[in-house]
Amino acid sequence: MTSLLRKQAALRRDDSRIIIHFDYDCFYASVFETENPALKSLPVAVQQKQIVVTCNYEARRRGLRKLQLIKDAKRTCPDVVIVLGEDLTKFRDASKELHSFLKKYIWGDRVEKLGFDEVFLDVTSMIDHNAQFLNRNDLRNSFFQLDKNDPTVGFSFDAGAFCGPTWPPNACSTRGEETDPEMFSSLGMRLILGSHLANYLRFQLEEHTGYTATVGISTSKLLAKLVGNANKPKNQTTLIPPYSAGTDGQQGNIDRFLCQHEVGEIPGIGFKMANRIRAHILGRQPSTELYQSLTDTDRVTVGAVRSFPNMGPLKLDKILRGGGWPNFVGTKVWCLLNGIDPTDVAAGKVIPSQISIEDSYRQVDSIQAVRKELRTLACNLLRRMHADLTQDAEDEEDIMTGTADEDGREALAKGKKRWLAFPKTLRISTRSRLPPLPDGTHPFNSRRISRSCPIPQFVFSFHESIEALAERLIEETLIPLFRRLHPDKSAYKLSLINIAATNMIECAGSEKSSMGQDIGKMFQNRTRVPAHSLSLNPTSKDAEYIDDRLDTIDMGDSTDSVNPRNDIHDGKEQHSSKTSTTKEIMDNWDEEEVHGWASDDEISADKDSAAPCHECQLCGSLIPSFAAQAHATYHSVRSTEVGCGQQP
Structure with missing residues (x-):
């Protein structure tokens, strides 16, 4: 049964999409560097409370690291420039600006933010549209169309080779006598187009906004996010075919790529979940605490988990039982460990839920x-x-x-x-x-x-x-x-x-x-x-109503x-101007930490805010207060029509 489920899960991967993942380089420090370009060559650390919540690459080169105490950072690098980052307004505004900039290039509005510093782009429709116009006899002189309705808007590129680094490295081109069939396949060619589009967007972003990004290109959010980490910063990486195992038993590139990762590095597998899995594989509790660097003795790779005896969805369900995760979480985790992530890139919401x-x-x-x-x-x-x-x-x-x-x-x-x-x-x-x-x-x-x-x-x-x-x-x-x-x-x-x-x-x-x-x-x-919006002035005529109203409100905890x-199963990002505790500071500011797929909007659970209604004196209908004016206008229009001889 376990073996059957494992095989079924391994067959569910969908490689029909092309997903690009943008991770802005040292985003929080970059916001300050954009305001003051003189900081670009200096070690910069962003402080919240008494913690270095992030720092730029120059500071990291000098020995600073994220989540250090400020006093330790100053001891390590006395000339570090400390900037206060407790007010997230400027970071939120910069994130919205960059999101809007990228969104204007993407067809179908499939642009999803993850936190302040990451964005997923589903460019499948753009890639499919351009792939059909490729001249296979002259790939070197190809043109990428950015506007579906205007074939002159776009950029020239060489469709005979990937743009930028690949994983595995040193991928061959599709040109010449030694053409790799996998590179010339539908998936290979679509990934080539995706790599050139990603490169174009990276340079447009830097030229027009001053921000740089690390980019990953693959067929799912999971793989695109992971492969982008292979070449940081200010670079991009494409996970190239073959994705599946060959007939000769040779591993596909997805398996080769994933199996070398530590289990806690997989997006969607958090610290608590990873520790449960590590404990089962190691036969003991890991010694590494939260926010400590993982020791070599506690390290458990994806390959080690997948090859563990009888490992599969049902086994993972047993390992993770009682941890507060939803039912059948083992199947979801098993899919992630096998590179299967069917989650869609959600169209960006204009209006937050709260x-x-x-x-x-x-x-x-x-x-x-x-x-x-x-x-x-x-x-x-x-x-x-x-x-x-x-x-x-x-x-x-x-x-x-x-x-x-x-x-x-x-x-x-x-x-x-x-x-x-x-x-x-x-x-x-x-x-x-x-x-x-x-x-x-x-x-x-x-x-x-x-x-x-x-x-x-x-x-x-x-x-x-x-x-x-x-x-x-x-x-x-x-x-x-x-x-x-x-x-x-x-x-x-x-x-x-x-x-x-x-x-x-x-x-x-x-x-x-x-x-x-x-x-x-x-x-x-x-x-x-x-x-429907009421004043809560206790001296107003609404005071009695307000008292009754508030008494009925559920004081939920x-x-x-x-x-x-x-x-x-994690919830949505809290829209807070400042974080709550040192523990939360570390979570909200660790831009290179492993995230689950979460929206930028928090869903409100309030159910005690129904607008008061009033009975219409003309028709007797109960009308919410906020619609009263529109309803009255409706009656006035109807009466005018009747007066002009029209049937009511």
């Missing part, structure tokens, strides 16, 4: 301290909302202007702006600090509690400064929510505060991926904001424990 901002503290135990921290968090949240949920207006109906006066109002819109989406719900979450242990250390608490309410409509204004809106949001909404979350004024000692805007209502936009009807634009009423590395 925007979440948080920070961690040694201890916050007074309402004055809470108000101070909320001021910073609220300002950051509103800035993120303007950055992620607005765009330039396209016509007069889209105009939502913001002005700057001598009092210091920000010109938030800088001309014409409109909202792409409106969050329905505002959520505040906290995490308490547990009492110290006998040795004086504080145990980590993963339990969070939260309260939610409808987001107030004034936050969508373009006519007030961020600071003014944040102050009002704190006093009218966040502080009342916080008091309900922690009614005992002297009983809380907080180590984390998080605020989030969730449950997005997406409006129609200029992007092809935009969803929903732009009702405001239909009725030329775009300056209005959703009527989430076990947001940190999974050190993203295993197969």
